[in-house]
Amino acid sequence: MALLGLLISEGGASGYTLAKSFSGSIDHVWKAGHSQIYPELVKMVEAGLVDVDEEHRPRGAKHYTATEEGRAALERWLLEVEPNRTVRNEIALRSFLMSLLTPEQALRLLEREREHYRRRAERLAELRNALAEEPGRGFGYFSAELGFRISTAIHEWAEWAREETEKREEENSPD
Amino acid sequence: MALLGLLISEGGASGYTLAKSFSGSIDHVWKAGHSQIYPELVKMVEAGLVDVDEEHRPRGAKHYTATEEGRAALERWLLEVEPNRTVRNEIALRSFLMSLLTPEQALRLLEREREHYRRRAERLAELRNALAEEPGRGFGYFSAELGFRISTAIHEWAEWAREETEKREEENSPD
DNA sequence: CTCTGACATGTCAGTTTTGACATGAAAGCT
DNA sequence: AGCTTTCATGTCAAAACTGACATGTCAGAG
Numbered sequence: 238m239a240l241l242g243l244l245i246s247e248g249g250a251s252g253y254t255l256a257k258s259f260s261g262s263i264d265h266v267w268k269a270g271h272s273q274i275y276p277e278l279v280k281m282v283e284a285g286l287v288d289v290d291e292e293h294r295p296r297g298a299k300h301y302t303a304t305e306e307g308r309a310a311l312e313r314w315l316l317e318v319e320p321n322r323t324v325r326n327e328i329a330l331r332s333f334l335m336s337l338l339t340p341e342q343a344l345r346l347l348e349r350e351r352e353h354y355r356r357r358a359e360r361l362a363e364l365r366n367a368l369a370e371e372p373g374r375g376f377g378y379f380s381a382e383l384g385f386r387i388s389t390a391i392h393e394w395a396e397w398a399r400e401e402t403e404k405r406e407e408e409n410s411p412d
Numbered sequence: 413m414a415l416l417g418l419l420i421s422e423g424g425a426s427g428y429t430l431a432k433s434f435s436g437s438i439d440h441v442w443k444a445g446h447s448q449i450y451p452e453l454v455k456m457v458e459a460g461l462v463d464v465d466e467e468h469r470p471r472g473a474k475h476y477t478a479t480e481e482g483r484a485a486l487e488r489w490l491l492e493v494e495p496n497r498t499v500r501n502e503i504a505l506r507s508f509l510m511s512l513l514t515p516e517q518a519l520r521l522l523e524r525e526r527e528h529y530r531r532r533a534e535r536l537a538e539l540r541n542a543l544a545e546e547p548g549r550g551f552g553y554f555s556a557e558l559g560f561r562i563s564t565a566i567h568e569w570a571e572w573a574r575e576e577t578e579k580r581e582e583e584n585s586p587d
Numbered sequence: 588c589t590c591t592g593a594c595a596t597g598t599c600a601g602t603t604t605t606g607a608c609a610t611g612a613a614a615g616c617t
Numbered sequence: 618a619g620c621t622t623t624c625a626t627g628t629c630a631a632a633a634c635t636g637a638c639a640t641g642t643c644a645g646a647g
Contacts, residue, residue: 242509253595266504273634275597296595296642315509316517322528325500329441329562333555334417334490342491353497379576380508383569387504390565394558401554428625448604450627471612471625 239267240277241286241303241311249302251294252278265361265384286310328353328391332398340406344399351395358388413489414442415452416461416482424477426469427453440536440559461485503566507573515581519574526570533563 243258244250250258255278256271269277278301281287286307290300303311328350335343361384368378418433419425425433430453431446444452453476456462461482465475478486503525510518536559543553 238509239505242512245512246509251595252597256595263505263508266499266501266508268498268500268634270635271596272598272636294595298595298642311509311512312517315506315513315521320506320525321502323439323443323502324441325443325498326441327496327498329555329558330414330438331490331495332558333438333441334413334421334486335554337417337420337486338490342487346490379510379573380504382572383504383507383566386565386569387562390561391558394561397557398554426625427627431625443604445605446626447606447628450625473625 238311238314239263240269240274241281241307244287244301245303245308245311249300251298251300253298255301263380266380281307332394340402344402347395347399347402351392351399354388354392354395358385358392361385361388413486414438415444415449416456416478416486419462419476420478420483420486424475426473426475428473430476437555441555456482507569515577518577522570522574522577526567526574529563529567529570533560533567536560536563 240255240259243255243263247254247258252271252275256269256274259269259274278287278289278299282289282301286304288302288304290302291297294300331346332350335346338346361381365378365381365385368381415430415434418430418438422429422433427446427450431444431449434444434449453462453464453474457464457476461479463477463479465477466472469475506521510521513521536556540553540556540560543556
């Protein structure tokens with residue numbers, strides 16, 4: 238569905254273009270490499286969700302476009318299929334397991350993540366601002382805003398967790 | 413690693429208990445059903461990360477405990493292995509694809525998510541508060557706090573997005 | 588004219604994940 | 618004694634995903 242949606246929002250593209258576009262837009266929420274994208278496009282053509290044009294294109298490129306059926310399928314999925322709210326986030330997982338480390342070790346981890354999410358939030362803020370500028374262009378920047386807010390939340394959490402850990406350490410070892 | 417960490421933090425458990433425990437604690441960041449947990453425990457026993465005691469237990473239950481090697485492996489993973497920062501988040505994905513819907517359709521989706529994450533944030537706040545009470549018990553509540561912060565961020569985003577969408581709709585159809 | 592890099596498409600083996608199917612033991616209720 | 622629920626463990630086929638391998642085109646630089 239990520240791929241189909243991307244194809245629709247691009248208004249037609251090649252697998253290669255889609256792969257490029259995947260990293261850089263929805264990459265932050267769902268990843269797919271070209272080895273997943275190419276077979277998936279074939280399947281979608283077979284399912285009638287997507288049309289392909291293989292003719293007269295440089296370097297044997299194929300041009301894909303969504304069919305009406307494909308658009309309808311995506312719409313149905315968005316509106317009628319109950320979302321799977323399971324999230325897979327290794328950083329958050331590590332934050333859970335962090336409680337098994339010593340405070341010193343935990344602080345190292347926290348520092349690394351804090352920095353990472355600070356940068357990520359920064360980048361997403363820029364992206365959101367750029368997208369918000371485009372006047373006619375729908376509300377695609379909602380996605381960037383969400384990414385920004387989640388990254389900021391994680392960054393602030395890491396900061397809070399660091400302070401909390403330092404506080405505890407002082408309490409436990411009052412030299 | 414999620415499973416191993418959970419086992420360590422429980423200080424030994426059965427596959428069944430681990431499955432229960434999985435949903436309700438790390439569930440929010442990484443999911444695994446029993447059909448994944450049972451084979452994985454067998455593999456970890458083979459790898460020497462975990463010990464099993466099958467004797468004299470009611471209903472044929474098996475009791476698993478982490479070995480020193482298992483603890484060391486988890487610690488190494490946390491401290492030395494570069495985290496995979498790929499995130500899979502269907503809600504965020506849908507927020508990206510939302511831009512392909514009409515404002516009315518988008519509003520329906522947003523309302524649903526807003527409500528869902530409001531509830532989730534509430535539940536996690538309670539969990540965090542409960543965990544924070546336990547005095548000796550490490551800093552396992554860090555995880556609940558992170559979940560709470562992320563859920564809150566999504567909830568607030570949904571609220572913001574709804575307002576933003578309504579604003580636009582009014583601009584475009586000034587009856 | 589060669590070489591490098593971006594364009595472009597695939598395959599494949601191995602791992603992970605999902606959802607359905609399957610089985611049985613113990614506890615509690617009526 | 619029969620019934621239901623919770624405890625408890627598994628298997629299996631199908632789908633999704635990853636990383637490595639493999640191939641070829643075209644444009645621009647030197």
